[in-house]
Amino acid sequence: MSTLAVAGGRVLLPHRDDETRSSRASDHSIAEADVLVDADSGEVLDVGPDLVDSADETLDASGGLVIPGLVNAHGHAAMTLLRGYADDKPLEAWLQEDIWPAEAELAAEDVAAGTRLAAVEMIRSGTTAFADMYFHVGEVVEAVREAGLRARVGHGVVTVGKDEKAARADFAESLSVAEEFDGAADGRVRTAVMPHAPHTVGTEYFEEFVPQAREAGIPLHFHLNETEAYLDPVEEEAGVRPTEYADDLGLLAEDTWVAHGVHLDAGEIERLAETGTTVAHCPASNMKLASGMAPIQDLLDAGVNVALGTDGAASNNDLDMFDELRDAAMLGKLAADDAEAVDADAAVRMATEGGAEALGFDAGRIETGAKADLAVVDLEAPHLTPQHDLVSHLAYAARGSDVRHTVCDGEVLMRDREVLTLDEEAVRERAEEAARELVARAEG
Ligand SMILES: CSC[C@H]1O[C@@H](n2cnc3c(O)ncnc32)[C@H](O)[C@@H]1O
Numbered sequence: 001m002s003t004l005a006v007a008g009g010r011v012l013l014p015h016r017d018d019e020t021r022s023s024r025a026s027d028h029s030i031a032e033a034d035v036l037v038d039a040d041s042g043e044v045l046d047v048g049p050d051l052v053d054s055a056d057e058t059l060d061a062s063g064g065l066v067i068p069g070l071v072n073a074h075g076h077a078a079m080t081l082l083r084g085y086a087d088d089k090p091l092e093a094w095l096q097e098d099i100w101p102a103e104a105e106l107a108a109e110d111v112a113a114g115t116r117l118a119a120v121e122m123i124r125s126g127t128t129a130f131a132d133m134y135f136h137v138g139e140v141v142e143a144v145r146e147a148g149l150r151a152r153v154g155h156g157v158v159t160v161g162k163d164e165k166a167a168r169a170d171f172a173e174s175l176s177v178a179e180e181f182d183g184a185a186d187g188r189v190r191t192a193v194m195p196h197a198p199h200t201v202g203t204e205y206f207e208e209f210v211p212q213a214r215e216a217g218i219p220l221h222f223h224l225n226e227t228e229a230y231l232d233p234v235e236e237e238a239g240v241r242p243t244e245y246a247d248d249l250g251l252l253a254e255d256t257w258v259a260h261g262v263h264l265d266a267g268e269i270e271r272l273a274e275t276g277t278t279v280a281h282c283p284a285s286n287m288k289l290a291s292g293m294a295p296i297q298d299l300l301d302a303g304v305n306v307a308l309g310t311d312g313a314a315s316n317n318d319l320d321m322f323d324e325l326r327d328a329a330m331l332g333k334l335a336a337d338d339a340e341a342v343d344a345d346a347a348v349r350m351a352t353e354g355g356a357e358a359l360g361f362d363a364g365r366i367e368t369g370a371k372a373d374l375a376v377v378d379l380e381a382p383h384l385t386p387q388h389d390l391v392s393h394l395a396y397a398a399r400g401s402d403v404r405h406t407v408c409d410g411e412v413l414m415r416d417r418e419v420l421t422l423d424e425e426a427v428r429e430r431a432e433e434a435a436r437e438l439v440a441r442a443e444g
């Protein structure tokens, strides 16, 4: 067994002493401790004082805070290639006028280049696990394998505008891809079936394929109630709110997580809670596209698991989960008209345990036996001084660039801000070239 000690710093620990708290409640604590990791099994062996002597390798955490690697629970990684390509538009116009025409030209090599760029950006900002709904999933899997990250990936299905044969083939591909790649990259890749949204996939295809996904035990992920305009087609055709429609089709369950959930009424929140469905909140994307303010405190009060996601880099425009943490805490207060809503602790839980629970990873917390997915945040910076409350700093003041080291599955992915698993300069050059060529083809 080879071991790694992340030593000399403080550690963010989950805190659940009070049995009256629900499992959704969070109250982190901070301890001066080392984290000992089994680099072979990729698990945390021990958390406590003076573990450095028993380790084969050490990562210096002095002056830093060891946190669980952040979990980005919704995104389209290769959309890094479209970062800054089309801004300042609402969702429908943005997708139809700019994004979908560009994606029509997307080749496998583009997804390879864009996902590697996303991986470098995530590693540099302390994210160790992410969800990806996109195309050419084999390329996504290769990028995840090389980067050393953990991911739940799937082929995104859209059937509107397709004839029956093409629509069925698209949904069937989501299932076959999920079966093919589950467990890849030494188990760091898991899969899901990913229909784009209730209104972009025909009812008959949900009816045919969702039972097959359920039968095979494959989780589901889709966009839900992102904008007001997304509600109308479903309400007009099915006569019910989209969450009810999705539940009636068997889409909601404990292993389902939905992105956005911005426009939810009380009945829909209840459905999400009853079915154990997670909401992946994407505050930056919701603000940029002016989609609305998700009722996050209401979801938390109802007992819904809430995770955090960046969405694609074209609607964010970065993949820094620290930005998302801050946005979630700020927007949550504005939406609830209550400064006590979505406090720092709740936001940190969303970005760690909430995301890990959504994606089905035994991570998101630093505990013996959990996956050794960690980041070390350097606290010796003016914007993190003084240190009254480190959970507050994580939510409101820290940035991705404060991350010193990133570890996933017991492997060091970034040491002293040097990414070890990917050649950062080559990745950037390749992405720049792929993005330029993609846009040239689209504008052809
Ligand atoms: C079918 S693969 C995923 C599909 O979703 C598009 N997309 C990116 N961002 C959003 C968003 O915020 N809402 C809905 N759809 C989005 C992406 O461009 C792909 O086409």
Ligand SMILES: [Zn+2]
Binding pocket: 074, 075, 076, 223, 259, 311, 312
């Ligand atoms: Zn999305």
